[in-house]
Amino acid sequence: MFTFTDQYQFEWPVRVKMPAGGEDQVFEFDGIFLLPEDEMEIFEAQPAAQGVGDFVTFSRERLAKYWIGWKGIAVEGGGDLPFSPAARDKLLKKRPIRLAVDAALTEAVLGIREKN
Template sequence: MFTFDPDYTFEWPVKVKYPAKGGDEVREFTGVFRLPDDELDIYERGDDTSIAGVITTVRDRLSRYWVGWSGIEVKDGTELPFSPETRDRLLRQRPIREAVDRAMSEAVLGIREKN
């Protein structure tokens, strides 16, 4: 039987590509996401066409749906606990923001990146 859950959450791998000598260094963690009510929300870019405006809109959108994680550590090896403030801080880094956006698109829209 199918049970509709309007607050459905799911885990999905997030692969962060950091620039490194000779290519990318990929670091992975598991993101916890809330399924959007409407898939069109995934495409939201806002009315402001400036780079800063688009980035701000993407950060705001992702902060509504990225609701947790596991596998993110700090330098001393302890797990980084989830909080909205920490999530927003992570979203300010381009590699993380793009990885979270890519992971959400893969999961919700079924769009996979080619290797």
């Protein structure tokens, strides 16, 4: 039986392509996301931007609303990186991670897969 909830959470694989030795090295972790109340939120129009910095800030803020946890992110020296809003915000400052989280959320919610 399906049980409806306004705060539906789900896990989805996030594939991060980090530059290494002239090519991309792919790392994967499971992102934990909050399903938007309306899929149109994914296409939410950005306010009038003054430059690239405004676009990046808008993207980080939009993703932070839906990216609520993770599994499988380690830290140097061993151990897992615990989720916190501060850790999430730090990760979203890294372009490859931000792009990967955005692609995973889009793929999960809208069914649009990234072309390789």
